Amino acid sequence: MKSFSILASITLVFVSSRMIHTKDIDYSYSGITGPMFWADLEGSDEICSSGKYQSPIDIPQEEIHKFSKPDYVTFEDAENVEIVNNGHTIQISNKENILPATMKIGNDHYDLAQFHFHTPSEHLVDGKYFDVEVHFVFQTKEGNLSVIGIFYDVSKNQNDFLCPIIDNLPLKKNDSLLIEFIKLSSVLEDIDYMNQAYTYPGSLTTPPCSEGVIWWVNKIVQPISLKQYKQLRDVMGFNSRFPQVINY
């Protein structure tokens, strides 16, 4: 077992460094570093343009009723997590470790590496978009990826889960802060334990647009107050890749 642990550790380091590298690609959402040109950016991949399983997509209404879910999924509350403004999104992670959420798909065990936000939503449902989309990015020790997507729409109600995040938004690029407590456990309850999720094979929605990502886009839309939405949007701006063609 010892050799396996060492191998796993090496793999984890490799995956972590790859994820840090991903952050370093100089991409944006308009102009010559915008989504049309992601394939050509240094450190990116031509799959951004040539890929057949790219994300996000416009999910047909009839498809999102064909629900599916992972074999197993858990979310536990998180303490002392880092919130970063990386210039592309607001991202929450545990600096030295994974976050306390897991997923099992077949024999593969996934841990939550980070979660981050997009305004407006990247996925559409039958041509309709939502004000915000959050992506919970899970990965196996081998670097396989699976993402849970949740929509938020402006409502009269404040979103309690988002409170510690919105209250600690790092306003400038490369700024980061520590959040003492995030009630991550409430996420699963909010989306009916993923009983209404649409799954499809896709990609990262940011360079290098890596494919092989198992997506779970939840139909249940969460509320966010107007104040919360504007605070988040003002910091991130427009960070939504246009919908990609469905090839299957």
Added chain:
Amino acid sequence: MKSFSILASITLVFVSSRMIHTKDIDYSYSGITGPMFWADLEGSDEICSSGKYQSPIDIPQEEIHKFSKPDYVTFEDAENVEIVNNGHTIQISNKENILPATMKIGNDHYDLAQFHFHTPSEHLVDGKYFDVEVHFVFQTKEGNLSVIGIFYDVSKNQNDFLCPIIDNLPLKKNDSLLIEFIKLSSVLEDIDYMNQAYTYPGSLTTPPCSEGVIWWVNKIVQPISLKQYKQLRDVMGFNSRFPQVINY
């Protein structure tokens, strides 16, 4: 003068038929008829992909402070106008005639042909978007185009100008209704008589993406209530072309 009038009438008929034809292009905002493929659609134009002056754009903050305005602009109240759901947007026009708004740029006289909506906004300002954008499309008798763009953001306040429009939204494609009165005159006052508008040479933001369009994007953002925004967005869905590269 008579021969000029006849020529002008023929030109107007040509322009009108071209505009109707524009509506007939089978385009959308996702999938194989989405913005990436507009150049290849029947009735469209390769300029959608190859053009050097395409719209919308991400306006740099420093540019939107360099204000400019037409030599002359008037908006008068409109009666008995048609509101159409053309499957791409909600559009207001006067079925047999122009709308009562005019613009003068140099020696060219423009009349308001129609106005329509996009959710979310098509133009960005320094990477930031807005919840809604309206386009007032003006044209000369020769078919030259100029568009006034105005942003709307969800607020606690209802937008009175939009009330008769939102109250008469045609819910299905090809549905239309008659609106008795629209206080078009309030538009100019709302945007400080265009004293804070950014101008640039661009294109139609929909196929056939024709260039030579003089744009006036207003910095002053108008309020729209959450209810009004959701009613409009629910009918149109996502109808925003991604930002195009600035080549000048």
